[in-house]
Amino acid sequence: MTHLEITQLQAGYGDKTILHSIDLQVQKGEMIALLGPSGCGKTTLLNAICGFVPTQSGEVHIAGQAITHLPAERRNITMVFQSYALWPHMSVAQNISYGLKVRKVPKAQARQRVLELLGIVNLEGYENDKVTNLSGGQRQRVALARALAVEPDVLVLDEPLSNLDAKVRLSVRHEIKALQKKLGFTSLIVTHDQEEALVMADRVAVLNQGRIEQLGTPEQIYQQPQTPFVADFMGADNCVVYQASIPPPGLQLNLPNTPVTQDLALYFRSSAAKLHPLSDEHEAGLTLTGVLEQSAFLGQQYRHSVRCGEQTLQADSRHCWPIESNVSLHVPPHALHVFDLATHETPSAFQSNPRG
Numbered sequence: 001m002t003h004l005e006i007t008q009l010q011a012g013y014g015d016k017t018i019l020h021s022i023d024l025q026v027q028k029g030e031m032i033a034l035l036g037p038s039g040c041g042k043t044t045l046l047n048a049i050c051g052f053v054p055t056q057s058g059e060v061h062i063a064g065q066a067i068t069h070l071p072a073e074r075r076n077i078t079m080v081f082q083s084y085a086l087w088p089h090m091s092v093a094q095n096i097s098y099g100l101k102v103r104k105v106p107k108a109q110a111r112q113r114v115l116e117l118l119g120i121v122n123l124e125g126y127e128n129d130k131v132t133n134l135s136g137g138q139r140q141r142v143a144l145a146r147a148l149a150v151e152p153d154v155l156v157l158d159e160p161l162s163n164l165d166a167k168v169r170l171s172v173r174h175e176i177k178a179l180q181k182k183l184g185f186t187s188l189i190v191t192h193d194q195e196e197a198l199v200m201a202d203r204v205a206v207l208n209q210g211r212i213e214q215l216g217t218p219e220q221i222y223q224q225p226q227t228p229f230v231a232d233f234m235g236a237d238n239c240v241v242y243q244a245s246i247p248p249p250g251l252q253l254n255l256p257n258t259p260v261t262q263d264l265a266l267y268f269r270s271s272a273a274k275l276h277p278l279s280d281e282h283e284a285g286l287t288l289t290g291v292l293e294q295s296a297f298l299g300q301q302y303r304h305s306v307r308c309g310e311q312t313l314q315a316d317s318r319h320c321w322p323i324e325s326n327v328s329l330h331v332p333p334h335a336l337h338v339f340d341l342a343t344h345e346t347p348s349a350f351q352s353n354p355r356g
């Protein structure tokens, strides 16, 4: 059931339009991640939904009710911020019950709700602690409890994990995801971390310059990017241009049963590229010859930079190849994300299988 519906939303600051033609339907109990590079409009979209940025045109509905022109305080939407935004002079319980107090919920009922939430976010026994005495992960759980206390129609989270160190971040993201599944709240989360979006969200919306470039499940976004921008942003950041009329020297595109007649842009992940000694045999897929320029140890594998003609491509390998080796870099057909060079669309012959 659609809970939050955004239709043809255009919003921005003054005369400046930041969001263009945003269409997004969020199901009840669903978590959608807004993913995209800095400045693409993620926070502006959250703020427009909350009523902090005015709508220039379009509609926002929650449970069938138009909220497009309601002031922020009349929208039942709460936000969790990157900086927690807790009241430093208040205890944990006072912070969590803040929204309940504003809404004049009777004290006994508010206390009951605070105790319930302390249990939900695993902070039993902390109600009288000052929030300034808590760790970053604990503070973010207080912020989450405060946002959930008023039972919002929609919970929005703006980079909620950015201030946490890498290890805590991993555990808190799983806690938030588990809570969302358990309590079934409808939410939008902003992140610029691809992995975080894939792990936490039911669906991911990739934004580019104020537009939703692709909306889909984590698997669809990762395995079947629909545009060069999404492919590149989701880690397939090696790009080779194939001109059908004048194939570049040192490049073989061998795709059995798939005639290539147009110019293509071929994107692939470094992890999908394999290095081999030079040979005249060409497996199916894309093969380039090059010279190994650099290698970097990443822990599980080495990342090699290979100069292929005018460009440098990256390929991962468990073994460290010697610098200045002449190599062949090979990408199997299923790992290629293929786009028409002119239209940026995936030619129909390449649309079948999910890619890795």
Ligand SMILES: Nc1ncnc2c1ncn2[C@@H]1O[C@H](COP(=O)(O)OP(=O)(O)OP(=O)(O)O)[C@@H](O)[C@H]1O
Binding pocket: 013, 016, 018, 036, 037, 038, 039, 040, 041, 042, 043, 044, 045, 192
């Ligand atoms: N208060 C404001 N007044 C005018 N322009 C603004 C304002 N806030 C943001 N912008 C502009 O809107 C655009 C989108 O900004 P926004 O903060 O929504 O991006 P973002 O995707 O959340 O970026 P980041 O990941 O860096 O937080 C940017 O060009 C930014 O300069």
